[in-house]
Amino acid sequence: MVNLFHELPHAEVTVNINAVLTELLDEHGMSDVIDGLRELAEKGRLEFTGSAMYHPILPLIPQEEMLRQIVQNHQTNRRFFGQSYSPQGFFSPEMCYSRDIVKPILDTGHRWLILSGLACPIAWPTDVIHEISSDGRNRAVFFRDDILSNKISFRQVDASGFLDHLRQLRGARNDIYVITAMDAETFGHHIKNWERLFLEEVYEALEPIEPIARGVRQLQRLVDTQKEIFRFREKMKKPEIEVVTISKLLELFPSGKSVEPRLSSWSTSMDDICAGNPYPLWKSKDNLIHQLQWQHLKIAIELAKKAVEAASTESAKYYADIARGLLDRAMHSDQFWWASQKPMRDVNLVNRGLMQQREVVFNAYKAIRLSDLSEDEKTECYYRVIASRDLRSKIMDQLFMYS
Numbered sequence: 001m002v003n004l005f006h007e008l009p010h011a012e013v014t015v016n017i018n019a020v021l022t023e024l025l026d027e028h029g030m031s032d033v034i035d036g037l038r039e040l041a042e043k044g045r046l047e048f049t050g051s052a053m054y055h056p057i058l059p060l061i062p063q064e065e066m067l068r069q070i071v072q073n074h075q076t077n078r079r080f081f082g083q084s085y086s087p088q089g090f091f092s093p094e095m096c097y098s099r100d101i102v103k104p105i106l107d108t109g110h111r112w113l114i115l116s117g118l119a120c121p122i123a124w125p126t127d128v129i130h131e132i133s134s135d136g137r138n139r140a141v142f143f144r145d146d147i148l149s150n151k152i153s154f155r156q157v158d159a160s161g162f163l164d165h166l167r168q169l170r171g172a173r174n175d176i177y178v179i180t181a182m183d184a185e186t187f188g189h190h191i192k193n194w195e196r197l198f199l200e201e202v203y204e205a206l207e208p209i210e211p212i213a214r215g216v217r218q219l220q221r222l223v224d225t226q227k228e229i230f231r232f233r234e235k236m237k238k239p240e241i242e243v244v245t246i247s248k249l250l251e252l253f254p255s256g257k258s259v260e261p262r263l264s265s266w267s268t269s270m271d272d273i274c275a276g277n278p279y280p281l282w283k284s285k286d287n288l289i290h291q292l293q294w295q296h297l298k299i300a301i302e303l304a305k306k307a308v309e310a311a312s313t314e315s316a317k318y319y320a321d322i323a324r325g326l327l328d329r330a331m332h333s334d335q336f337w338w339a340s341q342k343p344m345r346d347v348n349l350v351n352r353g354l355m356q357q358r359e360v361v362f363n364a365y366k367a368i369r370l371s372d373l374s375e376d377e378k379t380e381c382y383y384r385v386i387a388s389r390d391l392r393s394k395i396m397d398q399l400f401m402y403s
Helices: 002-007 020-027 031-042 063-084 101-106 146-153 161-168 194-205 212-224 226-235 246-252 269-272 290-309 314-330 347-367 376-403
Strands: 013-014 046-050 088-091 111-116 129-134 138-144 255-258
Touching: 002 031, 002 194, 002 314, 013 269, 020 031, 020 063, 031 063, 046 063, 046 246, 063 101, 063 314, 088 290, 101 129, 111 246, 138 246, 138 255, 146 161, 161 194, 290 314, 290 347, 290 376, 347 376
Parallel strands: 013 046, 046 088, 088 111, 111 138, 129 255
Antiparallel strands: 129 138
């Protein structure tokens, strides 16, 4: 995909890359991908978004953890991409939204965030950009076209069909905007050669006609009167469809209303919303393993926080720092996704996530035992360790029984 965008000098794209992936690319000798993305951004053809470092489900973790993950994500990506990493917008992992995520996004300076179309609570916006208000501050909110995005993701539309659909959406109206968003691995991994068969064909169909642009420059040098230049420009056909980065839409369309989006993700259905189950692939009301996983993670978070606060000795601080670092990674979303039963399940990946959480509990309690806390406080914390052990056993029993 990076090579493709370098081959198409007129193409623009908005990209989210969680910093844990940036680190993995570097560690596995794939710095060419990092360099390619940075070069595109330096040329103004790629816009990065902000996100959370280890891809947690933000609405399901404490606000202080949200802020920590957002800041870590920015610092790490800035280290690899340099000044070209200056995100204006924010991509919440899995497009998961709740009101709680707004403040950390605002506090870190983002101008907009993107959500699933299902999150939009009012008439669908096509020529205005709605806003979310918090503490007297407003930020733009964009909603992706879920139906069109999923048609691309599941190869239910080709390039010409996609462009025809956009023309039909506009009809006789003035300028409108449409936002599609999908996993990058859609192009080439999930669907082989889809970056060429779809993306390349779309961008090539929208390529500006160079002779016309060259003719304008020549005419401006040869003709003295603005009237004649205007007449020539009137004959030129304005591009029917243009691709721009999301931030550029803020320059092209006016503000709309202040809205409160629905709790949702980009994998949530309206049935899920009606059932009060906004994050079904990560914390379903009907999934016992999900409930047990989040109870266990809550204990890990509480013990790690207590360990850091109580680390009054060098030995206690040593284990507290380990627990704190492990906790960031232990909040990743995949362990819950693989336990979703909708329809995929990989018991080993669920177990791996559980072991990451267990290591947090282990190191946090080691720090607490070595701290200056009273014996009563240490005993109270140990009760939580016992509870976590019971939760892990229940999860393991569920994994053993699953077929």
